[in-house]
Amino acid sequence: MFNKTQNKKQMAQDITSSSNTVGKGTTINGDIETFGNIRIDGRVVGNIKTKSKLVLGSTSHIEGNVLSQNAEIEGEVKGVVEITELLVLKPSAVVHGDIITNKLVVESGATFNGSCKMGVATKSIKIGDEVANGQATPKFKEAKAV
Template sequence: MFNNKQEKNQMAQDVTSSSNTVGKGTVINGDLETFGNIRIDGKVIGNIKTKSKLVLGATSHIDGNVLAQNAEIEGEVKGVVEITELLVLKPSAVLHGDIITNKLIVESGATFNGACKMGVATKSIKIGEEASNGQATSKLKEAKPV
């Protein structure tokens, strides 16, 4: 009934509209990869990669690198933050590491220690199978947390 291309497009649309949450008090030791939006209020020891929006709540603590399309940070991050579109650092944000982004908003009270590179060319975010076949060459693998 449907051709393969239509099914793939529908599946991709469904996946990117999904939402994920890591609650307060939760600790994840390992890398997170998702096509959809993700909100983290807990602790992640590892890298985070999403093709959509990442929201780090006030109680979040990330010990690893971040790669996302858009992000709002209220918690603490120790690592490189690479955002292809817009990064917003909220007043309670504490970031120890470099920022690579196209656009940056730093609200009064946010703390940032590291280098910042803005207006960089947009790169594609590779997730799952795409990354495993050797196509993805991410700066996140090269960079080390501060």
């Protein structure tokens, strides 16, 4: 039998290894929070927060702030992009807003309009207030959009 510590470790591992997709042609009005990876090829009007990797495909349009551990952007973002580790802007990326990241890769052709802070101290990403009994209580702290 598993004890409580093993159950919590297994639940945390399951949550962070999850994968989410918002397909092309899909529009979401509201904030997205996830512990796992997320790929967005559609449109999101709201903030996005993940403790893992965010991939914004070439057809993605985001109107809101982004907070993630790692990110790869091919689409368009209007808002603050805050990445605790590595941000990659692909050639088709268009970012209208400030970037705060530890490491930044800008490929030839990417467009970025805003200020950039690099090498910032690692920030802890909190999803909800806390995770109690495997359930997160969602509360998204809104960052100021550009």
